[in-house]
Amino acid sequence: MIEDKNQSRTPISDLGEFGLIDHLTKHFKVTQKSTVKSIGDDAAVLDFKSKQAVITTDILVEHVHFDLSYMPLKHLGYKAMIANLSDVYAMNATATQVTIAIAISNRFPLEALEELYAGIETASKIYGVDVVGGDTTSSTTGLIISITAVGEVDKKDVVYRSGAKPNDLLVVTGDLGAAYMGLQVLEREKEVFKVNPNNQPDLEPYTYIVERQLKPEARKDIVKLLKDLEVKPTSMIDISDGLSSEIIHLCKQSDVGAVLYENKIPLDPQVISTCEEFKIDSTTIALNGGEDYELLMTVSQDDFPKIKGNPNLTVIGYMTEKEQGMHLITRGDTLIPLIAKGWNALKDQ
Amino acid sequence: MIEDKNQSRTPISDLGEFGLIDHLTKHFKVTQKSTVKSIGDDAAVLDFKSKQAVITTDILVEHVHFDLSYMPLKHLGYKAMIANLSDVYAMNATATQVTIAIAISNRFPLEALEELYAGIETASKIYGVDVVGGDTTSSTTGLIISITAVGEVDKKDVVYRSGAKPNDLLVVTGDLGAAYMGLQVLEREKEVFKVNPNNQPDLEPYTYIVERQLKPEARKDIVKLLKDLEVKPTSMIDISDGLSSEIIHLCKQSDVGAVLYENKIPLDPQVISTCEEFKIDSTTIALNGGEDYELLMTVSQDDFPKIKGNPNLTVIGYMTEKEQGMHLITRGDTLIPLIAKGWNALKDQ
Numbered sequence: 001m002i003e004d005k006n007q008s009r010t011p012i013s014d015l016g017e018f019g020l021i022d023h024l025t026k027h028f029k030v031t032q033k034s035t036v037k038s039i040g041d042d043a044a045v046l047d048f049k050s051k052q053a054v055i056t057t058d059i060l061v062e063h064v065h066f067d068l069s070y071m072p073l074k075h076l077g078y079k080a081m082i083a084n085l086s087d088v089y090a091m092n093a094t095a096t097q098v099t100i101a102i103a104i105s106n107r108f109p110l111e112a113l114e115e116l117y118a119g120i121e122t123a124s125k126i127y128g129v130d131v132v133g134g135d136t137t138s139s140t141t142g143l144i145i146s147i148t149a150v151g152e153v154d155k156k157d158v159v160y161r162s163g164a165k166p167n168d169l170l171v172v173t174g175d176l177g178a179a180y181m182g183l184q185v186l187e188r189e190k191e192v193f194k195v196n197p198n199n200q201p202d203l204e205p206y207t208y209i210v211e212r213q214l215k216p217e218a219r220k221d222i223v224k225l226l227k228d229l230e231v232k233p234t235s236m237i238d239i240s241d242g243l244s245s246e247i248i249h250l251c252k253q254s255d256v257g258a259v260l261y262e263n264k265i266p267l268d269p270q271v272i273s274t275c276e277e278f279k280i281d282s283t284t285i286a287l288n289g290g291e292d293y294e295l296l297m298t299v300s301q302d303d304f305p306k307i308k309g310n311p312n313l314t315v316i317g318y319m320t321e322k323e324q325g326m327h328l329i330t331r332g333d334t335l336i337p338l339i340a341k342g343w344n345a346l347k348d349q
Numbered sequence: 350m351i352e353d354k355n356q357s358r359t360p361i362s363d364l365g366e367f368g369l370i371d372h373l374t375k376h377f378k379v380t381q382k383s384t385v386k387s388i389g390d391d392a393a394v395l396d397f398k399s400k401q402a403v404i405t406t407d408i409l410v411e412h413v414h415f416d417l418s419y420m421p422l423k424h425l426g427y428k429a430m431i432a433n434l435s436d437v438y439a440m441n442a443t444a445t446q447v448t449i450a451i452a453i454s455n456r457f458p459l460e461a462l463e464e465l466y467a468g469i470e471t472a473s474k475i476y477g478v479d480v481v482g483g484d485t486t487s488s489t490t491g492l493i494i495s496i497t498a499v500g501e502v503d504k505k506d507v508v509y510r511s512g513a514k515p516n517d518l519l520v521v522t523g524d525l526g527a528a529y530m531g532l533q534v535l536e537r538e539k540e541v542f543k544v545n546p547n548n549q550p551d552l553e554p555y556t557y558i559v560e561r562q563l564k565p566e567a568r569k570d571i572v573k574l575l576k577d578l579e580v581k582p583t584s585m586i587d588i589s590d591g592l593s594s595e596i597i598h599l600c601k602q603s604d605v606g607a608v609l610y611e612n613k614i615p616l617d618p619q620v621i622s623t624c625e626e627f628k629i630d631s632t633t634i635a636l637n638g639g640e641d642y643e644l645l646m647t648v649s650q651d652d653f654p655k656i657k658g659n660p661n662l663t664v665i666g667y668m669t670e671k672e673q674g675m676h677l678i679t680r681g682d683t684l685i686p687l688i689a690k691g692w693n694a695l696k697d698q
Contacts, residue, residue, distance in 0.1 A: 036401060040602070041510050042439035042587055043405035043500070048397060052385060056392035057497060059450035059484045090391035101408035101450075101495040133406050135495075140412045144488070146450040146495035148406060151392070161390050238391055253389070 010110035012138075020136055023110075024117045028124065028131045032096045034152055035130045044132035046097060051152040056087040062142035070186045073112055075214045076145070077119025083240065084149035085127055086218040086293040090238035091160075093153035094223065097132045098124070101146040103139035116145075127220055157232065159297070164235040164254035168298040170317040171233075171307065173222050175266040176243055177282060180289025181274045182206065182213030208270045216293045222312065229306045233297035244287040245340040246296045248326060250319075254298075257320035260338065262330045264316040287328070288341040359459035361487075369485055372459075373466045377473065377480045381445045383501060384479045393481035395446060400501040405436040411491035419535045422461055424563045425494070426468025432589065433498035434476055435567040435642040439587035440509075442502035443572065447473070448482035450495040455487060465494075476569055506581065508646070513584040513603035517647035519666040520582075520656065522571050524615040525592055526631060529638025530623045531555065531562030557619045565642045571661065578655045582646035593636040594689040595645045597675060599668075603647075606669035609687065611679045613665040636677070637690040 012020060021039070030038050037045035046053070060066060060080050068076070081098065088095040100120060104113060113136070124131050129149070189201040203210050218238075226233065235254050237246045243265070251258050265286045275282040298319055299307060307313045317329075326338040361369060370388065379387050386394035395402070409415060409429050417425070430447065437444040449469060453462060462485070473480050478498070538550040552559050567587075575582065584603055586595045592614070600607050614635045624631040647668055648656060656662045666678075675687040 037509065042436040042585075043403040043442070043498075045440065045502075045507055046402040046404060047504070048402065053395040053397065053402060054392040055395060055446070055448060055482060055497075055499065057448040057450045057482050057484050057495075059452050059486055059493070059495060061452045061486055061488050061493075063489045064452075064487050087391040091394065093392070097404070099404060099406040099497055101406045101497075103408050103410045103413075103493055133404060135406050135408045137408055137410055138413055139410050139493070141490050144408070144410075144452055144493050146406075146408060146484075148404075148448055148450075148497040149392075150404065153394075155396070158394055160386065236391075 012104070012106060012108070012110050012113065014110070021134060024113060024136070025131060025134065027121060030130050031128055032130045034096050035132055038130060038132045039134065044097070044099070046132070046150065048152050052155050052158060054088055054091045054093045054151045054153060054158070055148065056084060057146065057148045058084050059144065059146040061144050068143070070190055071214060073115035074119035074122070077116040078123045079214070079216060080145045080147050081120055081123035081127070082216050082218045082293055084147045085123070085129065085220070086238040086240065088149050088151035089219050089223050090236050090295055091151065091153060092157050092223055092226065092233070092236060093151035095127055095129045095149055095151045095220070097130045097150040099133035099148045100131060101135045103137050103144040105139045105141050105143070108143065127218065159233050159236040160253070161235050161237050161250055162253040164250050164256050164298040164319050165300070166256055166319050166321050168234050168300055168319045169304060169315050170247070170258060170260065170319060171297050171299050171313050172239070172243070172266065172294055172316050173219050173312055174292070174294040175268045175271070176239065176292050176294065177271045177285035177289045178209040178212035178268050179216060179291035180285055181271050181278070182209035182211070184278055185210060185274065186213060206270065206274060208268055209274060213291065216291060218293050219295050222295050225312060231299060231303045231306050233299050236295055236297040239292045239294045239296050241290045242288040242341065243296065244338050247338055248340045250296065250298065251326050254319070255322050257322050257324040258317060258326045258338070259320055260317040260328045262328055264314065266314045361453070361455060361457070361459050361462065363459070370483060373462060373485070374480060374483065376470060379479050380477055381479045383445050384481055387479060387481045388483065393446070393448070395481070395499065397501050401504050401507060403437055403440045403442045403500045403502060403507070404497065405433060406495065406497045407433050408493065408495040410493050417492070419539055420563060422464035423468035423471070426465040427472045428563070428565060429494045429496050430469055430472035430476070431565050431567045431642055433496045434472070434478065434569070435587040435589065437498050437500035438568050438572050439585050439644055440500065440502060441506050441572055441575065441582070441585060442500035444476055444478045444498055444500045444569070446479045446481045446499040448497045449480060450484045452486050452488035452493040454490050454492070457492065476567065508582050508585040510584050510586050510599055510602040513599050513605050513647040513668050514649070515605055515668050515670050517583050517649055517668045518653060518664050519596070519607060519609065519645070519668060520648050520662050521588070521592070521615065521643055521645050521665050522568050522661055523641070523643040524617045524620070525588065525641050525643065526620045526634035526638045527558040527561035527617050528565060528640035529634055530620050530627070531558035531560070533627055534559060534623065535562060555619065555623060557617055558623060562640065565640060567642050568644050571644050574661060580648060580652045580655050582648050585644055585646040588641045588643045588645050590639045591637040591690065592645065593687050596687055597689045599645065599647065600671075600675050603668070604671050606671050606673040607666060607675045607687070608669055609666040609677045611677055613663065615663045
């Protein structure tokens with residue numbers, strides 16, 4: 001029997017637009033009570049009853065935000081979801097629905113879209129969000145994904161960027177800089193591969209940081225943890241552009257200053273060792289490397305006993321009067337002003 | 350004084366991402382009661398109280414959905430809004446908020462983005478919707494716009510595609526086919542321009558159809574009219590892909606058949622004359638030409654006295670048992686099965 005080598009490459013045009021959306025979303029189940037009507041009408045219908053809704057949108061572009069040479073499509077779908085869900089959690093809300101808009105060039109077969117949607121579906125299951133709408137269309141070049149995430153929150157629980165007060169503790173979840181260092185490793189391996197395509201990369205020493213780049217998670221657990229601890233942060237933001245830029249956002253919107261201690265910044269040992277290998281300062285990476293999707297929050301000093309010693313939460317500084325500015329206190333006790341370099345700026349260097 | 354010829358071309362990178370969003374959205378005012386928190390946090394916060402929310406997403410890609418050689422950016426921004434708002438009105442809902450995601454190549458200066466946003470702002474003012482979120486990023490080529498529109502509706506008022514019953518009247522708003530014929534005229538003029546760039550097109554005989562293509566409107570007024578008339582359609586959909594394809598959607602989702610009378614299809618005289626000029630059958634255009642953004646609905650026979658003679662509403666047929674299928678009855682009394690060719694298919698011919 002002669003094998004059809006093209007059997008796994010179905011042109012997207014075979015299905016037509018309506019067939020395509022049906023095909024890609026037929027596995028999706030509705031699990032949220034607030035989803036009244038999902039995919040299949042002019043719009044989805046949601047009912048948040050007495051709760052408030054939050055809504056946030058991101059757009060990801062091939063060659064700008066991701067590189068398919070080391071980012072599998074399934075991971076890309078997953079990560080695109082995470083980037084949006086993270087913004088919902090940063091409001092102290094529960095993520096409930098997403099809509100997905102995709103433009104894709106016909107260099108991709110149907111199977112590629114299925115992979116992408118498999119990642120979206122995996123994230124939707126793990127995070128318990130319903131995919132309630134979408135639009136899939138052709139692009140002249142490349143792949144573009146725009147996701148809008150919706151969440152719900154009790155009015156009394158919503159946390160803005162603007163509520164930080166002087167003396168509030170500055171608290172961060174997880175550890176920082178790993179996603180950026182994972183990207184450095186992947187980009188190095190890509191260059192090696194270009195020179196010698198037979199070379200198999202040994203990513204074993206970089207498992208954690210590469211996973212943080214390719215399959216990040218959003219901190220849904222923190223929203224629950226804060227509720228369990230009965231702590232409502234005074235302000236909160238997710239870390240997508242680097243710690244420095246996010247601290248500056250909280251300070252500007254809350255009209256306060258901040259002090260950040262270099263020696264308190266949580267770093268994974270793999271970040272430290274990889275930074276040494278790449279001869280990069282790990283604090284610079286934590287401050288400016290992006291895509292960590294951790295949460296940065298301020299917490300009243302009164303709540304310190306509730307968060308003390310919690311392995312998910314690290315106190316890294318405190319807020320001050322606005323006039324005192326925004327500073328990093330180095331290990332050598334030097335005061336350095338915080339600058340918003342951000343992930344993109346760093347990448348362009 | 351020497352004029353700086355480049356004064357109106359500011360590179361987008363001059364502003365940076367945060368500066369850019371601030372710059373583009375600073376004129377936007379919040380007018381909807383349900384907008385609790387707009388642009389400036391990780392997500393916008395909305396409160397629909399006892400109402401249900403509807404949500405819909407579209408993505409528009411340069412060279413696929415629009416051609417900037419005859420579509421001014423301001424009109425494009427306006428039209429992108431209309432395409433989404435139309436979906437909200439098709440749920441019998443009031444459009445309340447939108448989020449805007451844009452990917453744009455750096456061949457566009459800041460002033461181009463300002464034009465695009467001016468169109469978005471004009472639509473947001475006219476239709477009374479708040480722009481509550483957005484993401485603007487670079488693309489490797491071209492311009493991509495994804496808009497998510499949100500609306501609110503009393504639970505009892507929401508209209509799906511699935512409620513049509515046999516004997517319900519099939520009703521359409523406005524007239525059909527004009528946007529498609531406007532596109533034909535614009536594409537013809539583009540070809541003429543390529544041959545002779547000094548030729549000034551005379552669009553005077555095509556004012557209405559060109560405007561329907563370049564500056565369409567969404568039928569917000571119909572949602573209000575139906576409320577005033579105390580008519581709740583049994584099903585409704587917006588006409589973005591052509592009458593034929595939308596009738597088929599209503600029939601499939603409502604499990605019914607339909608009869609459409611060719612001689613009842615509302616056509617503007619300019620559509621008829623331009624179809625004659627282009628030697629195209631006007632019924633084919635009404636059935637398959639897209640982007641009309643009119644509403645197609647089914648109404649119970651009991652409500653006929655309420656809609657009779659209303660200049661905004663034309664009865665074009667009625668629904669039947671599913672077994673009777675979906676047919677067009679021609680002027681010559683011939684029965685022709687309805688086929689979903691749709692706008693894109695037509696365009697590809």
